[in-house]
Amino acid sequence: MLTINNLHVAIDGKEILRGLNLNVNAGEVHAIMGPNGSGKSTLAQVLAGREGYQITAGSAYYMEQDLLAMTTEQRARDGVFLAFQYPVEIPGVSIALFLKTALNTIRKQRGLPELDAIDFLNLMRNKMQQLDMDESFLSRAVNDGFSGGEKKRNEILQMTVLEPKLLILDETDSGLDIDALKLVADSVNSMRNPNRAIILVTHYQRLLDYIVPDLVHVLLQGRIIKSGGAALARELEKHGYGWVEAESTSRQVA
Amino acid sequence: MSTQLESWRNMALEFVPHALAGHDVPRVLAARQSAFTRFAEHGFPTRREEEWKYTDVSAIGRRTSLAPDNIPPDPSFEAKLLAWSIASEGMHLMVFVNGHYDHTLSMTDHLPHDIRLTSLAYLLDDTSHFSEKFFDKKFIAHDFFDKKHEHTTFSALNNAFATDGAVLYLAPDMVLDVPIYLLFIASGRGAAIYPRNIIIAGENSRAKIIEHYIGTLDVHNFTNAMTQINIAAGAEIEHCKLLQEGPAATHIAGIHAEQATGSLFISHAFTLGGHLCRNDITTQLNGTNSHCELNGLYLMNERQHVDHHTRIDHIAPESSSQEHYRGVLDGSAHGVFNGKVVVHPRAVKTNAHQVNHNLLLSRQAEVDTKPQLEIFADDVQCTHGVTVGQLDEDSLFYLRSRGIDADLARSVLTYGFANDIIERVSVPYLRTRIEHLVLDRLPQGDQVKDLL
Ligand SMILES: Nc1ncnc2c1ncn2[C@@H]1O[C@H](COP(=O)(O)OP(=O)(O)O)[C@@H](O)[C@H]1O
Ligand SMILES: [Mg+2]
Numbered sequence: 001m002l003t004i005n006n007l008h009v010a011i012d013g014k015e016i017l018r019g020l021n022l023n024v025n026a027g028e029v030h031a032i033m034g035p036n037g038s039g040k041s042t043l044a045q046v047l048a049g050r051e052g053y054q055i056t057a058g059s060a061y062y063m064e065q066d067l068l069a070m071t072t073e074q075r076a077r078d079g080v081f082l083a084f085q086y087p088v089e090i091p092g093v094s095i096a097l098f099l100k101t102a103l104n105t106i107r108k109q110r111g112l113p114e115l116d117a118i119d120f121l122n123l124m125r126n127k128m129q130q131l132d133m134d135e136s137f138l139s140r141a142v143n144d145g146f147s148g149g150e151k152k153r154n155e156i157l158q159m160t161v162l163e164p165k166l167l168i169l170d171e172t173d174s175g176l177d178i179d180a181l182k183l184v185a186d187s188v189n190s191m192r193n194p195n196r197a198i199i200l201v202t203h204y205q206r207l208l209d210y211i212v213p214d215l216v217h218v219l220l221q222g223r224i225i226k227s228g229g230a231a232l233a234r235e236l237e238k239h240g241y242g243w244v245e246a247e248s249t250s251r252q253v254a
Numbered sequence: 255m256s257t258q259l260e261s262w263r264n265m266a267l268e269f270v271p272h273a274l275a276g277h278d279v280p281r282v283l284a285a286r287q288s289a290f291t292r293f294a295e296h297g298f299p300t301r302r303e304e305e306w307k308y309t310d311v312s313a314i315g316r317r318t319s320l321a322p323d324n325i326p327p328d329p330s331f332e333a334k335l336l337a338w339s340i341a342s343e344g345m346h347l348m349v350f351v352n353g354h355y356d357h358t359l360s361m362t363d364h365l366p367h368d369i370r371l372t373s374l375a376y377l378l379d380d381t382s383h384f385s386e387k388f389f390d391k392k393f394i395a396h397d398f399f400d401k402k403h404e405h406t407t408f409s410a411l412n413n414a415f416a417t418d419g420a421v422l423y424l425a426p427d428m429v430l431d432v433p434i435y436l437l438f439i440a441s442g443r444g445a446a447i448y449p450r451n452i453i454i455a456g457e458n459s460r461a462k463i464i465e466h467y468i469g470t471l472d473v474h475n476f477t478n479a480m481t482q483i484n485i486a487a488g489a490e491i492e493h494c495k496l497l498q499e500g501p502a503a504t505h506i507a508g509i510h511a512e513q514a515t516g517s518l519f520i521s522h523a524f525t526l527g528g529h530l531c532r533n534d535i536t537t538q539l540n541g542t543n544s545h546c547e548l549n550g551l552y553l554m555n556e557r558q559h560v561d562h563h564t565r566i567d568h569i570a571p572e573s574s575s576q577e578h579y580r581g582v583l584d585g586s587a588h589g590v591f592n593g594k595v596v597v598h599p600r601a602v603k604t605n606a607h608q609v610n611h612n613l614l615l616s617r618q619a620e621v622d623t624k625p626q627l628e629i630f631a632d633d634v635q636c637t638h639g640v641t642v643g644q645l646d647e648d649s650l651f652y653l654r655s656r657g658i659d660a661d662l663a664r665s666v667l668t669y670g671f672a673n674d675i676i677e678r679v680s681v682p683y684l685r686t687r688i689e690h691l692v693l694d695r696l697p698q699g700d701q702v703k704d705l706l
Contacts, residue, residue: 048655051647076657088652092670092677100705101666102656109657141670158656 001026001197002047002067002166007058009039009046009222016042018222019058024166027194031208031233032201034219035241040201041085043219044170048082049075062166076102077109079165083155083172085201090142095154098142099124099161106162127160130190131183148175156187167191167198173207185210205237218244260297260315268294270321270415276378285400289413296407305406308590308622309532309561314476314504320446322417326352327442330470334359337437343683345435345464346371352440353417353447353477364432368425369461371434374399374450375418398452398482405534405565408506412480416450419481422463426456426486433462433681440469440477440503451481455489455517462492462681469500469528479507483519487541490518494679498691499528501556508534515541515570522679523550525560526691536565539573539601550579551675551688553695554587554619561590566606568597568631574605580675581612582668583619593638594626601631608638613645613671615664665696 002024009017016039024030034040046053047060049072060067062080070078090098104114115123124138131153143151152172159167169188173181188198188211200211208216208230216232217224220241225248226232236244268290276282298315299306314320329337329351341347341361348371349359355373362371378399399413420436438449453463469475477499485491491511499505505528511519525531537546552560566575581589589612597604612621625638645667653663672692679685689706693699 048651050651071660072651072654073657073659073663076655082655084652084655088646088648090649090652090667090670092673093666097666097702097705098653098656101658101662101702102653104705105659105662106657162656 001063003061005059007046007060008056009042010054010056011042011052013054015056016222017046020219020222020224022217022224024197024199026165026197028215029192029198029200029211029213031213031216032199032219032224033203033205033216033233033236035203038219039222040203040219041170044082044085044168044199044201047168048072048080073105076164077106081159081162081164081167083152083159083167083169085170085174087143087151087155089144089146091144093142094139095142096124096138099158102158103161123161127157130160130187131157133157149177149180152176152184153180156184160187160191165196167196168201169199170201171203172200173202173204181207182210205233208233220245220248262298262315262317262320263294265320267320273324274322274415274417275375279378282378282399286414289410293407293410293414296410299407305563305592308588309530309559311506311530311532313530314506317444317446317474317476319444320476322353322415322446322448323442326354326356329356329359329439329441332470333439333441333468336468340435340437345433345683347435347437348373348420349437349439350418350449352442352445353419353438353449355418366428366430368428369430370421370423372421373418374416374421374452377421398454398484399450401482405508405510405536406506408478409480409508412448412450412478412508415446415448415478416480417448419450419452421452422454422461424455424459424461424489426458428456428459430459430461433464433684435464435466438465438467438477438479440467440475440499441471442475443471443473445475447475447477447479449477449479451479453481453483453491453493455483455485455491457486458488459486460490462494464494464496464681464684466496466498467505468498469503471500472502473500475500475503477503477505477507479505481507481509483509483511485511485513485517485519487514488516489514492520492522492680494522494681494684495524495533496684496688497523497525497528497531497533499531501527501529503528504530506532509536511537511546513537513539513541513544513546515543517541517544519546521546521548522675523562524675524688525550525552525554525562526695528558528560530559532561532563534563534565536567538567538569539575540569542570542572544570544573546575547678548575548577548579549675549678551672552581552589553672553692554581554583554585554589555695556585556587558585558587559590560587563592563594565594565596568595568601568604568606571601572603573601575607577608578675578678579610580671581610581621582615582672583612583621584615586616586618588619589621589623591621591623592626593624595628595636595638597629597631597634597636599630602633604631604634604636606634606636610640611671612642613668614642615645615668662698662701665693665698666702668696669693669699669702
């Protein structure tokens, strides 16, 4: 579904991603772990189409299309979804308006009819219930004055409503208490299916207790330096990133 | 005084009051004549005057007609439709065409008995109406008509030439839930229009008043309007001015309120159309514990020019004011905001907050914004803030990352920016109407309208 080859990305001439390779198939859940500043959010943002990054080398293909040549909105319509690490506040625009606008553009792309007000409301009620969100959320301005946990839940709500094919969750676990974390994990798990792929970006193992990944990658200084199964996350939790780093340098030296 | 020869000085305008309402009532005629003299001494303001530094009104002095027309034309079908739709909402409606009351389009039948809503011309023409037992002895409409508002010379011109307008009198304790809608239609070609409204709210009375100016034709109409609002102790007035003049129209207006103890004045000014628009909105907080909120939204495009000058005088102690103005400027539009707050020596424990945020949607659009705080009292809390900026890139990316295309995302964000002011209006009908007017001006706004 997603194939990234030798991706190099810089901001203001400073290289952040330095030859990243990643291959994600439909049906898989990948976790990308790494300490702060290792380039996880940069990768997530570049995949979603954020401008302002210089892609100096490499490629990314999404469902046989050149992802990096597509506009942000085109990627979203084709099923790429990023749950933001820092969701943006949009004062004056209600969640209802925001999501209805998004959902209808995406449905149009998929050849589905627009939802009328009643169907939309029913859909939202259903999805919000799953996340234990009050219906009054619908009339609140997007993320405006939300707590950290509310913002994260709002990202997951959008994900469940828009039903993307490639889900990228950037530190969605941070700022959530344990109950909220479980709700979010349930929602994500319920979206797992053979046609969908999920990339979980996190620097803690905590989330991975609830969403068990097929593969775990360690991102360090803009490169994936180690990949493994779910057990790798537990190793990292025990020994920290220093251990992989040391291992990888010694391999380079050898 | 202006030394250049302005065409208006050759028009024998001093005779105009003789043809206007109240011309055979000596006091009214005298008031008009002295107002004209005040105006003529000064003439139209020039940009050398501080209050007119950014707004050039010299074109008004070069108009070929400044006298109000006495026989209004038939309003357009579109304007009539609007009047009918407002009446069908059950609101109390007074319609004026080029500054003249049109009773066939108006609908004031359902007003409660102790509320008077009358045409000013009717009151000016015959003093005997004032002796009606109903009117409080202290209330004499003439006093309000005579009142000099020196804020700009346009108010003197309005005093001299006012043709008609609404006079609203709310008896003490009268609470009117249904809004009063004053619809001013500009019709015909190049007309000069001088509406004058007087609102008197008795103690503890409450009402909502909408003042809507609409011009549909691309003609050089000139409107010079003035509204006086007197709010007695404990009374609450929500006033909403909706300015939707035609693309070539000039609109200069004043709204001047005076507030007694414990009163509330909420003013909204939505300036959404016109070639050159200027609103001077002032209030005097004369009584302790009085409160005002001045809200405004201007949305301009092409070569439109919009200027809001507000002035809040905190005169009595413990009064508060909140001011929220926002502007959206596209094309080569020019916005001006000047918010003056004066805290007088006696006005201790004043609370005054003012913000003005501006969104520039194009490189050519510009705004001149200036908060002006003058504080002569101790123990006061006053803040002000101004921003001028573009749409936020992070917000745009967020919307686009949900599939919304860039143009629509910009419109949604602009709508959100404007909505901060729109949602302060308490009348749902009006909120929806303004939302739609704003969205009509934005790319793909129709799509957003359907989703609201
Ligand atoms: N907009 C930016 N401008 C300059 N440097 C940036 C910007 N965003 C991120 N960086 C830098 O890029 C590096 C990687 O950041 P990021 O991708 O956010 O890491 P992570 O998500 O793994 O914590 C950091 O050194 C950070 O300081
Ligand atoms: Mg990050």
